[in-house]
Amino acid sequence: MTARFDETLFRPQPFLELENQGQRLRLDLEKLEHRLGRGREWADLDVPIGWEVVSRKQATLRKEGEDYRIFDGDGSTPSRNGIFLDRVRINPTEGCVLRDGIQLEIGLSPHNRITLTYYHPGDRPVSLPSNRRLGLRNLKQWPVQIGRALRTDDYSSMELDAPTVSRLHATIYPDGKGGHVLQDLSTNGTFVDGQRISKRFQLRNGNRINIGPFTLAYSPDSLELLDSGSQIRLDVDRLTRKVKIKGGAEKAILNDISLVIEPGQLVALVGGSGAGKSTLMKSLLGIERVSSGTVYLNGDNLRQNWALYRSQIGYVPQDDIVHPDLRVEEVIAYACKLRLPPDTDVRQIVETTLEQIKLTHVRTNFIRNLSGGQRKRVSIGVELLADPKLFFLDEPTSGLDPGLDKEMMRLLRELADQGRTVVLVTHATANIEVCDRITFMGRGGKLCYFGPPKEALSFFDMPSEDLKYFSDIYIKLDQGGAPAQVVQTVNNWSQRYHQSPQYQKYVTRQLKPGEESKFKTDDRIHTGISPLKQLWLLSKRYLQLVLRDRSSIIFSLVSGPIAIALTAWILKDETPLNKLDPAEITQGPLALKLLFIFSCIGIWVGLSSSVREIVKEAAIYARERLINLGLFSYLGSKVLIRSGLVILQTLLVTATVLIGFKAPEYNLMPWALGLGVTTFLTLFASVSLSLMISAAVKNENEANSILPLIMIPQIILSGVLFELKGISAKLGWLTISRWSMGAYGSLIDVNDMIPSKTPGAPSFDDIFTASSVYDATWKNLGLNWGILLLHSAVYLIVALILQKRKDIV
Ligand SMILES: Nc1ncnc2c1ncn2[C@@H]1O[C@H](COP(=O)(O)OP(=O)(O)OP(=O)(O)O)[C@@H](O)[C@H]1O
Numbered sequence: 001m002t003a004r005f006d007e008t009l010f011r012p013q014p015f016l017e018l019e020n021q022g023q024r025l026r027l028d029l030e031k032l033e034h035r036l037g038r039g040r041e042w043a044d045l046d047v048p049i050g051w052e053v054v055s056r057k058q059a060t061l062r063k064e065g066e067d068y069r070i071f072d073g074d075g076s077t078p079s080r081n082g083i084f085l086d087r088v089r090i091n092p093t094e095g096c097v098l099r100d101g102i103q104l105e106i107g108l109s110p111h112n113r114i115t116l117t118y119y120h121p122g123d124r125p126v127s128l129p130s131n132r133r134l135g136l137r138n139l140k141q142w143p144v145q146i147g148r149a150l151r152t153d154d155y156s157s158m159e160l161d162a163p164t165v166s167r168l169h170a171t172i173y174p175d176g177k178g179g180h181v182l183q184d185l186s187t188n189g190t191f192v193d194g195q196r197i198s199k200r201f202q203l204r205n206g207n208r209i210n211i212g213p214f215t216l217a218y219s220p221d222s223l224e225l226l227d228s229g230s231q232i233r234l235d236v237d238r239l240t241r242k243v244k245i246k247g248g249a250e251k252a253i254l255n256d257i258s259l260v261i262e263p264g265q266l267v268a269l270v271g272g273s274g275a276g277k278s279t280l281m282k283s284l285l286g287i288e289r290v291s292s293g294t295v296y297l298n299g300d301n302l303r304q305n306w307a308l309y310r311s312q313i314g315y316v317p318q319d320d321i322v323h324p325d326l327r328v329e330e331v332i333a334y335a336c337k338l339r340l341p342p343d344t345d346v347r348q349i350v351e352t353t354l355e356q357i358k359l360t361h362v363r364t365n366f367i368r369n370l371s372g373g374q375r376k377r378v379s380i381g382v383e384l385l386a387d388p389k390l391f392f393l394d395e396p397t398s399g400l401d402p403g404l405d406k407e408m409m410r411l412l413r414e415l416a417d418q419g420r421t422v423v424l425v426t427h428a429t430a431n432i433e434v435c436d437r438i439t440f441m442g443r444g445g446k447l448c449y450f451g452p453p454k455e456a457l458s459f460f461d462m463p464s465e466d467l468k469y470f471s472d473i474y475i476k477l478d479q480g481g482a483p484a485q486v487v488q489t490v491n492n493w494s495q496r497y498h499q500s501p502q503y504q505k506y507v508t509r510q511l512k513p514g515e516e517s518k519f520k521t522d523d524r525i526h527t528g529i530s531p532l533k534q535l536w537l538l539s540k541r542y543l544q545l546v547l548r549d550r551s552s553i554i555f556s557l558v559s560g561p562i563a564i565a566l567t568a569w570i571l572k573d574e575t576p577l578n579k580l581d582p583a584e585i586t587q588g589p590l591a592l593k594l595l596f597i598f599s600c601i602g603i604w605v606g607l608s609s610s611v612r613e614i615v616k617e618a619a620i621y622a623r624e625r626l627i628n629l630g631l632f633s634y635l636g637s638k639v640l641i642r643s644g645l646v647i648l649q650t651l652l653v654t655a656t657v658l659i660g661f662k663a664p665e666y667n668l669m670p671w672a673l674g675l676g677v678t679t680f681l682t683l684f685a686s687v688s689l690s691l692m693i694s695a696a697v698k699n700e701n702e703a704n705s706i707l708p709l710i711m712i713p714q715i716i717l718s719g720v721l722f723e724l725k726g727i728s729a730k731l732g733w734l735t736i737s738r739w740s741m742g743a744y745g746s747l748i749d750v751n752d753m754i755p756s757k758t759p760g761a762p763s764f765d766d767i768f769t770a771s772s773v774y775d776a777t778w779k780n781l782g783l784n785w786g787i788l789l790l791h792s793a794v795y796l797i798v799a800l801i802l803q804k805r806k807d808i809v
Contacts (some may be wrong), residue, residue, distance in 0.1 A: 014068065018113040020051055029068060034061040042074075053107040053114050055079040066098060067120065070104070071095035081107040082114070085263070086233060086298035087226075088512045094505065099419050101266040102231055134158050134223045136172070136180065143173035143183075144223065146211060148341075153177055156215075160225065163349070163387050164188050164213035164311045166341040168634065171204070177311065178219055179203060187341045188212065192310055213312050213389065222406060231263035231391040232297055232312065232421045237513045239293035241276075241284055242443065253279050254290065254445035255494075260510035263389075266416040266435040268453075269425045275427040276445030278318070278394055281685045285313055287626065291543060292316065297390070299514030310626065314388035314614065316379045318395050324368035325548040327540070328359055328378055331367060334541050335382040340629055342529055349385060352675035356494045357381040373404035377411070384626075391415060393424040402430060403779035409434050429470050438505070442477050449493075451502040459502060460493075465672035488551040492583030520594075531630045546641055553645070554611035560601045560649060561575075561656040567597055568660025577664040577671075579753050588753040589598055595744040596720045599737050602679055603714050606686025607693075610642055611703045614694035614803070622806065635691070635800055642687045650680040667776055674781075681788040682740040688795035689736065695802040719773060736791055738773075745774030 018025040027036070027045045037043030040053065047054045060071045070094055073079040078092040084105045090096040090702045099599065100120030107113035134144065134156065145157040147168040160169070166186040176180050182201045184190040190197055191210040208226070215226045239253035253276050270279040282288035284295055286302045286309070295302040297309055320329045332353050336346045354360040355376040367375060376396050383391065387800070393412070397405045409431040416422045416436070432438060432453045440449035440456060449456050454465045460476055462469040472740070477493060478486055497503055529537075541698050546553060549777040576590045614621070654676045663671040693710065697703045717724065718737035732738040745751075745786040751770035772780070 001431030008530075013607045015119050016045070017117045017119065018047065018051075019117070020047075020053070022049075029061065032063045034068075035059070035074075036061065042562065047641070051082055051114065053109075055081060055110055058106060059083055060095075061098070061285045062095075067097045067100075068116075069095045070098055079106075081113075084108060086231065086235065087521060088235075088299045088514070088733065091509055094510055097262060097264060099231075099417070103262065108211070118394075121351050133694060135221065137221055141397075143171035145563060146170045146172070158225075160214045161212055161383060162212040162214070163344065165214070167343040169211050169261075175202065180218070182209065182218075186211075188311065192262055194305060194308060196307065210308050213560040222782065231419060233263050234259070234284065234298075234423075235296040235420065235512050235514065236260070236284065236297070237294050238513065239280070239295065240291050241279055241283060241288065242291040252291075252445055252594055254283060255447070256343060257293070257445070257447050258507050258511060259439060259447075259450050259513075260507055261421055261437065262510075263421055264416055264419050265803040266422045266434065267424070267437040268414055268429075268432060268435045268438060269423065269439045269450070270427070270429060270432070271439075271441030272443065272478060273427075275441040275443055277441050279445065280439070280441065281392055281394055281423060281425050285315055285390075286310075287315075294513065296512075296514040299512065309390075311386055312388050313391060314383035314386070314391040315381075315623065315626070316376070316393045316396060317623060318398070318620055320367075320375050321379050321620050321623040322367050322375065322382065323541075323617065323620065325366060325545050327364050327366055327410065328370070329354065329363040329479065330544070331378055332381055332385070335538065336385055338529070338534065338624065339386055342377070342533070353381045353384060356384060367530060371404070371467035372399045373408060376400075376408065380411070389420055391420050391422045393422070395425050395427065397426055397428045400428070406431050429467075432470055432498070433467050440477075442494060443486055443610050443664040444490060446490050446494040447491060447497065448477060449497050449502070451506045453503060457498070459500065482674075529628070530730070531633050534628075534630050534633035535636045535640070538633055539640050542637050542641045543644075546645070552609070556605060557643065557649060557652060558606050560653045563601050564656040564660055567594065568656075571661075575662045577748050579665070579749075585754070588750055591748060591750050591753060592720055592741075594661070595748070595750070596718060596737075598653070598744060599718065599740040600715065601653065603686045603736055603741060604711060606646070606683040607690045607707060607710060609645070610638075611694050612689045612700050612709060613638055613642070613690065614691060615703050616700050617695050621803075625807065628716060631803055633798055635796065635803065638691055639688075639796065642691070643684065646680060646683045649683055650676055654678050667749050668747060668781055669777060671747065677746075677785065678740060678743040678747065681743070681785055682736060685740075685788045685791040685795070691803070692795040692799040698777055719771070721754040723769075733787075736788065739784045739787045739791070743781055743788070746769075746776045746781045746784065749760050750774045 006114040014029040016027040016029065018027065026048060026385065030703060031044075031209065034045050034058070035043045036045040036047075036054070037056045038047055038054050038058070039056055040046055042057050055073070057077070058073045059073070061068045062071070070083065070090070072083045072090050073092050076092065082089045085096055085102070087105075088106070097494055098118040100118070102118050104116045104118075105113050113744070117544055138142070139156050141156050145168055147157075147170070148159070149167045150163040161203045166188065169186040170190045171183045172180050173183070173186065180203045182190065182192065182197065182203050184197050184199055184201070192203070192207050194200055194210075202217050205219050207218045210217055217226050225660060234257040236257060239254055239257040240252060242250045243250050245251045257280060270278055270758055277524070279288060283290050286295065286306050297305070300308070317349060317611065326334070326596055329350055332350045333346055336344060336349050340349070348633045354363055357380055359374060359377055362374060365377060370378070380393070380396070396412070397408050400408060405428050412422050413423060413434045426432075427773075435453055436447070437451060438453045439447065440458055442448040449459055451459070453467065453470070456471055457465045459469070460473045462472060476492055486605045497661070573592070574590065578586050611671075621629070622767070625634075654672060657675055666676065693706060697706060708709060714735050715721065717728065717732040717735045718741055719729075719732055720741060724732045751774050754770055774780075
């Protein structure tokens with residue numbers, strides 16, 4: 001027995017499909033207005049005898065564009081049992097726009113309700129379940145399999161088709177006591193009552209199970225699909241965000257904002273610069289904390305259910321979230337592997353996505369060679385992979401020419417027409433007419449208008465409803481010039497809007513705040529794929545990026561050897577690493593100078609090659625982290641690939657030193673080995689330090705500017721140029737150079753280069769004295785190496801903490 005939850009059908013005409021306990025009824029829609037009810041005296045669409053849930057005057061449908069709007073009851077008086085969208089009753093006077101595939105319910109009683117599904121005309125495939133209930137009593141084959149693509153000849157099953165659902169996501173089997181146990185087999189997780197379950201979970205009557213976008217209700221008798229997550233409605237209730245300003249006072253940057261965004265709507269957030277559009281968008285998608293107010297998604301408090309909804313929300317921030325040095329198809333393939341279950345057919349998804357964003361013809365181009373509009377499309381494509389039903393875009397048209405702007409708005413319209421709820425921030429309003437709603441924000445985060453674009457013109461007293469006057473609204477809201485006057489103007493418009501019929505019509509009467517959830521979902525980020533797999537994928541991607549940045553890699557490999565070769569050429573007549581016989585007083589200082597050059601080369605090469613590596617992809621990191629990026633995997637990939645480079649740099653530096661300078665006598669260990677290990681540890685500690693800096697700075701310029709500031713103390717506090725005593729010696733412990741010099745010095749036993757004192761001869765103490773820093777003992781060498789490793793560990797831990805602090809939720 002298989003209850004398929006995805007059937008692709010081609011329907012030429014719009015129609016309603018009503019389902020009552022397995023009995024189906026198809027009602028074709030042809031007229032401008034239809035009435036659905038029991039009995040023919042009022043209704044032209046009537047239902048069979050026995051369908052008592054349906055009232056005599058259940059619903060009115062009026063044609064709106066290509067689709068219909070449905071009203072509960074006769075358009076003014078609501079029906080007895082009501083019509084519900086995702087368990088929220090639809091408004092009898094405002095109704096709800098029907099879009100292809102939308103599912104409503106008549107009545108809410110689980111044993112006695114009717115599902116009403118609307119199919120849109122045209123040749124678009126429709127994905128909808130044909131059976132919403134699987135009886136668990138008297139099943140012959142166990143376990144029940146739940147998943148995306150099941151091979152189920154021998155089992156009962158429920159097929160849930162969404163990219164974020166694994167092929168075999170979970171199973172249910174009897175516990176032998178009349179109940180059932182749910183077993184999670186997925187990568188993206190199975191949630192019961194908002195909590196992610198560990199492998200096995202004893203189900204209780206009334207448990208709500210979330211798998212990908214689907215919500216199922218469990219009872220010992222049945223497993224029932226409550227919601228296929230195909231439509232998302234947003235109810236925004238009195239959102240306020242206050243921030244602290246100078247002097248400790250508070251300032252509102254979002255001011256009591258209420259909105260209602262219905263499934264399938266395209267909504268633009270517009271307004272002057274600094275009006276609070278981005279803040280509003282981030283609050284709507286749950287990544288900006290608010291001081292008060294709530295965002296409800298299909299009646300669920302978004303913040304309380306963030307873990308459930310995060311995979312259903314697509315977000316394209318203002319900055320590009322794709323690596324410029326990857327090819328278009330590579331970007332999509334990596335995103336697919338990082339975001340979707342491992343059993344996904346990556347090749348097929350790449351093809352479909354490329355077609356969807358219309359970039360098949362540039363699939364092998366590097367992102368950096370694409371136009372601004374094409375790059376934005378790739379970012380959109382990456383977000384579309386998980387097939388989100390709620391889509392946010394921050395200025396997707398910024399920097400695009402008018403043609404591309406129009407094309408982008410058309411693409412967004414298409415996405416909304418496919419049932420997604422799309423919200424964008426935009427400054428370009430030339431194509432604003434494609435939006436269903438606009439939200440006009442005024443300075444101080446005030447809502448000055450929310451409603452259809454054309455009505456905005458009459459609301460703001462424009463000469464006509466011609467959208468060419470749209471930009472004049474900005475001028476109107478900025479009237480007064482002086483900040484205080486602008487604030488007053490905005491306040492006036494905001495007040496006027498809150499008293500307007502538009503506010504009543506589009507907000508007050510529509511708003512359905514949901515109920516507060518009894519449960520708060522686990523906010524922790526669960527990686528969809530194992531940390532090791534993620535580490536492997538991220539390292540592969542990072543290696544590809546590093547190898548493609550040819551000039552940087554070449555400079556980082558050759559600059560050390562070139563500096564050493566130059567020094568060798570200058571000192572070609574000397575043997576600075578070897579003790580002379582008889583010893584000369586200049587020998588020790590010369591050897592230290594040379595070792596200091598080795599040390600500085602290691603530190604500089606390490607620092608300069610990695611200091612941009614984290615900050616340059618901050619936007620990509622922030623986006624990927626919101627989905628499932630693991631911190632250890634992310635930083636681990638950087639450390640892994642950079643360590644590979646450090647090994648190469650070490651080999652080249654060591655080889656150049658061995659060629660350029662006569663090796664010292666065998667002391668604690670062979671010179672080549674000691675030199676290699678010390679150079680590696682110096683480079684590795686410097687790379688770790690630079691990754692920490694990269695995690696701390698705001699942008700690449702800051703990273704570059706800070707480098708000298710980091711390098712100077714390494715020189716001054718190394719103990720080579722000046723003798724360090726007291727606090728300065730202790731400060732020297734904080735540098736890499738001090739420990740690197742200690743290791744190099746003990747390897748060649750620099751203390752032994754001082755000529756022995758002859759009685760009566762002048763003292764050389766003011767030129768060179770032996771130091772315990774360079775003691776040629778295993779203990780001292782081990783200490784220097786150990787502390788270089790400790791430096792690396794501390795820097796990487798701080799980098800990890802800094803990255804963690806960037807988490808917004
Ligand atoms: N965390 C914060 N602390 C203090 N002020 C903030 C904070 N975040 C935003 N603001 C301020 O709130 C106001 C609204 O910012 P927001 O970025 O939302 O505006 P916007 O309408 O998107 O602007 P633009 O169109 O220029 O991108 C700005 O004045 C901004 O400086």
